Amino acid sequence: MGYALWKKLHDTGADWKTLTVDTVHPNDEGYRIYADVLIHYLMQHQSDAPSKPHTHLPPPLVKNPFSHGELADAWTVNAPGWIKETESLVGRYPHRLCSNTPGETLTYDFTGSVIGLYWLMGPDSGDIEWSIDSGEMHRASSWDIYALHYSRANYLILADNLTQGKHQLHIKVLSEKNNQSKGTWIRIGAFLVQ
Numbered sequence: 001m002g003y004a005l006w007k008k009l010h011d012t013g014a015d016w017k018t019l020t021v022d023t024v025h026p027n028d029e030g031y032r033i034y035a036d037v038l039i040h041y042l043m044q045h046q047s048d049a050p051s052k053p054h055t056h057l058p059p060p061l062v063k064n065p066f067s068h069g070e071l072a073d074a075w076t077v078n079a080p081g082w083i084k085e086t087e088s089l090v091g092r093y094p095h096r097l098c099s100n101t102p103g104e105t106l107t108y109d110f111t112g113s114v115i116g117l118y119w120l121m122g123p124d125s126g127d128i129e130w131s132i133d134s135g136e137m138h139r140a141s142s143w144d145i146y147a148l149h150y151s152r153a154n155y156l157i158l159a160d161n162l163t164q165g166k167h168q169l170h171i172k173v174l175s176e177k178n179n180q181s182k183g184t185w186i187r188i189g190a191f192l193v194q
Contacts (some may be wrong), residue, residue: 001033001034001037001038001142002123003074004033004034004036004037005019005026005030005034008033009028009056014141019033022146022149022150022187023165032036034097038114043051048155053141055137056141058151063086064113066114066160066194068127068192068194069114069192069194070192070194071084071093071189071190071191071192071193071194072099072190072191073117073189073190074096074188074189074190075095077106077107077108077153078095079097079099079106079107079127079148081099081101081105082097082098082104082106083097083098083099084096084097084098084101084185087099087116087180088189089119089120089153089187089189090120090151090153091178092153092189093118093153093189093190095189095190096119096120096188096189097169097188097189098185098186098188098189099130099148099173099183099186100124100126100173100183100185100186101173101184101186102173102174102175103172103173103175104118104172104173105170105171105172105173106170106171107168107169107170107171108168108171108191109166109168110166110167110168110170110191110193111165111166112162112164112167112193112194113160113161113162113163113164113194114116114156114157114159114160114162114164114192114193114194115139115158115159115162115167115191115192115193116156116157116158116160116191116192116193117155117156117158117191117192118153118154118155118188118190118191118192119142119153119154119155119156119186119187119188119189120142120151120152120153120154120185120187120189121142121143121144121146121147121151121152121153121154122142122143122147122152122185122187123147123148123151123181123182123183123187124140124142124144124181124182124183124184124185125143125147125158125177125181125183125185125187126138126141126142126143126173126174126177126181126184126185126186127139127141127142127143127174127184128141128142128169128171128172128174128186129172129174129177130158130169130170130171130172130174131170132158132167132168132169132170133163133167133168134168134170138158140156140158140180141177141187142154142156142186142187143177143180143181145177148180153189153192155192157192163189169191173183173186176192
């Protein structure tokens, strides 16, 4: 399908912006091209014999696949000073836990070997400092260059090699942020735990 989109642009001399909303995701005209390719393929193969059903999955490609992960709702965290907003993460998660106060912290206790965030990246998003089990401090930003044009839900794996067991994630909202960001907002929908 990507080739069909590229071919349309190549053959017409058009710009990506004519078929995409952000030079990555198709607009209605771009999706029409995708749909035409899919319809053509299905029409060609509608008389094919049914394939045999798969009864077993092949072995994992990696030693520790993220196959038992969960979204732990951020609203369940006791986080004084943080706001529980009923507004969604741009339609991807029903609500969010938010703060734009530099120095504000939250602590999340979890059991697993992987921890991450499912959060909002937007034009007024800021940076956090985080650590696990009072260890080394790290920094992460919920802002990137695409936030200049639109907000989106995104994920960030903070650590994926922890010893299986109980851990504590500590997050602090920073005053320092990208110069192009319009704020220091941190908006978390859920924690990613495995």
